[in-house]
Amino acid sequence: MSQEQYLNKAAMYDLLSCYYKYSNPNMHHHYYLKHLKYMRLALEAQRADLTTASQPSYVRVFHGVPDAGEVDVYVNGHRVLRKLAFKDVSDYLTLPGGKYHIDVYPTGTSTETIISKKVKVDPGKAYTLAAAGTTKKLQLLPYVDEPGVPAGETKVKFIHLSPDAPAVDIAVKGRDVIFPNVSFKQATEYLGLTPMTVDLEVRPAGSKDVVLSIPDVKFEANQAYTIIAAGFAGGEPALEAVLIKG
16 A cells, blocks of 8 residues: 555544544544554555665566577666677666667667667665567566575466467466467566476467477576577577576
8 A cells, every 4th residue: 555545544634533533532533443443554565665766676687589590788878788699688788767868789880770769767676677579579578586485485477479470378288278368569477486497388369380499498486487489480590598697
């Protein structure tokens, strides 16, 4: 609940407390305590917002355009990444929260962008910016990462970045679907898991056919993961699953 919502509740209980002040002392006391409770929660929310506002943002870039060569990435006119190849993911860049202009150029050039986009990043959050599509239609897509995991557990999400593939299901090999009907550019929510090694497979949504096998996927404790489907379903480079941390 936000600070504003807490304040609204506090104001409502203050009105009720005043209403019963002379007619029913017990109800007056009851609502006055609720008023104090929500004023305290509003103050705590304000402190949390101030703490978050001072935290940096974390931004990394994933190259998911199968027919594009290596690229350089610029933030507000300054080159921050060089020679990012297809299926590569950069380390996280630490940036203050705010708005940024991201330019992507073919490596070694800085005259004509292949992607130019303004992005907003919030303090205290982590993002993956994925270059997606084909060279005929490029996009820079922001995805929020949540790397925190409860002690001893693991979790995973899936992002569909194959530009010519239909919606897909991600399933345990020969068994149940864990991420159903994921379409191009869509990201799932994280799925919490017990640490394990498992064989996964990609199927056209609603089908039992397997278009991609993902064997021996190891999910370790205290780590979050993202599986990205990249490449062409009907061309080269062929469809592939890329496992990254976070």
